[in-house]
Amino acid sequence: MLASMGQFQLLQDSSKELQPFPHIQEFVFKRNNSIRLNSFHETCSDCLRFYYITDGKFDWVIGGESYSLYPNDIAIVLPGQQLYADKGYLDIGSLYWINIKMNGKDNDNRNLLGKWSNITVMEINAMRKILFFSNIPVISKMNEAGSIFSSLRDEIFGQEIGFVTRVNQLLDELFIRVTRKLSKQNISQRDFPQSFLRLEEALRKNLSHHWSVEEMAAMVGLGITAFSDRVKSFTGFSPMNYLINIRISEAIRLLKKPDGNVTDIALDTGFYSSQHFSTTFKKLTGYTPSQFRKNNLSKN
Numbered sequence: 001m002l003a004s005m006g007q008f009q010l011l012q013d014s015s016k017e018l019q020p021f022p023h024i025q026e027f028v029f030k031r032n033n034s035i036r037l038n039s040f041h042e043t044c045s046d047c048l049r050f051y052y053i054t055d056g057k058f059d060w061v062i063g064g065e066s067y068s069l070y071p072n073d074i075a076i077v078l079p080g081q082q083l084y085a086d087k088g089y090l091d092i093g094s095l096y097w098i099n100i101k102m103n104g105k106d107n108d109n110r111n112l113l114g115k116w117s118n119i120t121v122m123e124i125n126a127m128r129k130i131l132f133f134s135n136i137p138v139i140s141k142m143n144e145a146g147s148i149f150s151s152l153r154d155e156i157f158g159q160e161i162g163f164v165t166r167v168n169q170l171l172d173e174l175f176i177r178v179t180r181k182l183s184k185q186n187i188s189q190r191d192f193p194q195s196f197l198r199l200e201e202a203l204r205k206n207l208s209h210h211w212s213v214e215e216m217a218a219m220v221g222l223g224i225t226a227f228s229d230r231v232k233s234f235t236g237f238s239p240m241n242y243l244i245n246i247r248i249s250e251a252i253r254l255l256k257k258p259d260g261n262v263t264d265i266a267l268d269t270g271f272y273s274s275q276h277f278s279t280t281f282k283k284l285t286g287y288t289p290s291q292f293r294k295n296n297l298s299k300n
Contacts, residue, residue, distance in 0.1 A: 007031055010156070017156050020164045023114055024171075026099040029153065032056075032090050042084035047099035048131070049077040050174065052145050056093015060085055062137040074142045076178060078132060096149040100171070116168045119175065126218045127179040134182045134221030142181055148174050183223040195220040196234060203246055207270045213239045247271065248284050255293045262289050 010027045012018050018027065025047050051074065058069045063081045077083045079102055085091070103114055112128045113119065119127070139145075152170050155163045199219050203211065216239055217227035231239045247269045254265045266277030266289075281289050 021167060023101045023116055025101050029096050031094045032092055040085045040090040042082055044082050045099060046079050048079055048102050049097060049099050051075040051095055051097040052149050054094040056091055058091045058093060067138045069138060072141050072143045072146060074139045074145045076137050117172055119172055126214050127175060129215060129218035130179045130182050130221055133219055136182055139181045144177055182221055203243060207247055207250055208268050210270060211243055248281060251281060255289055256296050
């Protein structure tokens with residue numbers, strides 16, 4: 001364990017301080033006072049990694065893209081993503097980093113964090129989408145992360161009563177604050193039309209899923225309010241009404257085919273029941289699904 005000049009390096013396999021936290025694979029604070037050639041090689045990990053800069057400027061490549069990090073910036077390196085410096089060495093400066101073991105990279109059926117977290121499953125799924133689909137690995141000026149890392153250090157080394165609960169609470173706080181920042185950062189700079197097209201493609205591929213506004217917003221890395229405003233401005237519809245239009249357009253395509261059970265079409269396009277499907281379809285088209293199919297087949 002590094003201990004000079006306030007530095008430390010805790011590793012799960014060799015540091016007793018991390019034994020109560022099997023989900024923390026590494027926790028480090030490093031002061032780099034000189035350039036050491038070949039000191040920062042390409043790395044890839046199954047963990048989710050957070051790097052918080054306290055001093056200096058670091059030029060890194062994350063997931064194939066170049067970024068410059070400054071004091072109070074935080075970098076999020078996803079499981080399987082590569083991290084390295086083109087220069088091959090770690091810049092002069094100070095930084096924290098923590099590696100968190102994940103339960104799965106991108107799977108709706110798995111808890112992203114684990115039993116140690118008190119974040120609800122629904123919220124974790126929304127956070128998962130924000131983390132894995134926002135394509136924003138660096139958050140600028142996230143000063144509050146510095147307090148979280150400092151408190152983590154104090155709790156892990158101090159080990160006062162309740163420290164295990166407190167450390168896990170701080171990790172939850174880090175996840176919440178990071179995903180909230182990701183949902184808001186640089187909204188004006190994002191190419192929303194392209195993000196929206198990718199979202200629509202994802203919706204059409206899995207229409208049977210009962211999408212929520214929270215899930216759709218997370219897919220493009222926006223908060224619910226900002227997402228709803230953007231969709232309304234872009235399409236003229238609320239997110240849920242736009243989704244219904246997509247469902248109906250797909251149902252129309254399927255009903256034009258002579259085969260295919262109406263109930264199956266209803267469920268495949270995300271309606272709760274054939275009655276719900278029939279009521280919505282008639283409201284938007286003026287026909288029941290059966291009437292529409294009969295008229296269309298007779299014309300053909």
